[in-house]
Amino acid sequence: MRLASIHLYPVKSLGGVAVDEAAVEPWGLRHDRRWLVLNPDGTYLTARDEHRMLGVTAVPAAGSLTLTGLDGSRLAVAEPADGDLVPTTMSRLAQIRLAPPEAHDWLSVQFGRSLRLGWLDDPHRRPVAEDHGGLPGDPLNLSDAGPLLVATTASMRRLNDWIAEGAVERGEEVPEPLPISRFRPNLVVDDSPGAPAEPFAEDDWQRVRVGTVDFRFAEICDRCVLTTIDAATYRTGKEPIRTLSRFRKRDGKTWFGVRLIPLTGGVLRVGDEVTVS
Template sequence: MPLSLTAVRRYPVKSCRGHDVDSAVVEPWGLAGDRRWALVDDDGVAVTARRHPRMVLITPEPADDGLLLRAPGAEPLAVPVPGPGPLTDVRVFSDTVGAVAAAPAAHAWFGEVLGAPVRLMYLDDPRRRPVDPAHGRDTDVVSFADGYPLLLTTQESLADLDARTGGAAPLSMTRFRPNLVIAGAPAWAEDGWRRVRVGDATFRVVKACDRCVLTAVDPETAETGPEPLRTLARHRRWDGKVWFGTNLVPDTPGAVLRVGDAVEVLETGPVAQPTGTPR
């Protein structure tokens, strides 16, 4: 079965709800419109659904001049892209990058929805934030994503994981927040990919993605549970972490991805043998 791109997904505000698109432009720091906004606390630390699970219920809808924010029990709010202004440091894990604050109404809206003081920040120039040099080149940059421009997952790996959980309800791919979903490969084949072509775009596969408690937050209800981390810990654990999906860095910015694009694995490499690797 040939490999194909079955879904393209963007997340306008880091850790809030994403949306599927039929096509998207690849930029050096990720898909156009992906994770250019983030919430921060009073210390300037990026806030995610790890800390506030209700963030997965907030829907940011892209507009020509900003975002339209929606959340259960809240009035919608239009937020324009902020104009040039002073930069405020935003800390994403070990990185610090300057960003511009949105209008005060946006801070108040998010604070009311989450029940905590937060501010909405816009990354006007993602070229300020390099990727981890251990897994990228000096010129590689990233938006407000955790560490790398894009995340790829495969339908077959999710199906294998789902079968191993033994749950009555299948796991949703949205728990893993990928940008690109691929079909047609054997389960976990992506562990060995090093370069891929998707349509006209080529990517380096720089690092497998270690997963955190955010995957245990149900994207439809914001409730937390033991899966998929419990099953990943039994079958996909090595280096003290659990793994699902893989991180990409684009080598052809400006290319357009379209659902249905053919996918070709250009280069493979050795596969780690974690405890409980599916065979």
């Protein structure tokens, strides 16, 4: 298998960026999910509640972030090393550091509501929970539960086949295949055309090597309503949760993709060989 693509989402729930390479840190990919949009009361805002967040993009650079808004405006934001620490409701994180005031004003204009931008200065302050595969000392960025999310093209093909078959059974028009970006993976793993992988084989992975970097399996990823939002139109549909509920449901949840925890550091590059055990 090969690493087909790498994706960073610098601000949780905002649009991300595809990159050719990325450095692996103990808490995830460098620049991935280090920023968070906050309501004035310290609760955090996601695209589950504000779909238009998917239309605002964030591109990282060393020590800064560039935001591009719904109105086409741009704002460069420096990492706020001396910003105020304020309370947040993010799990396993008591406080987050505020970005400069101009970032709050810009976000508030984009979404027509009072918002603030926060930055996780030290991921060691937020551990991976034990019930999500964490071991003592495992740090975490602002991802929901694990440092990296991996999805495979083999599983995506099977899911889209199931969606098409379901539409035929219901007498509906077969929809266009869903893009794997609906699941917001960090890494997309592609199988060889001459040796197609078994769909959902990743559920049983224990160790993964991408290029020269080693990871351990943490857990299969449970999926939420965010996957049903079309990032282009901001409309919510029934897929893929409807089909996952039919074929991939247990314990009251639907499952797609796996979370990994880094064992070593290094740099991942598109095209790297992926081996599993």
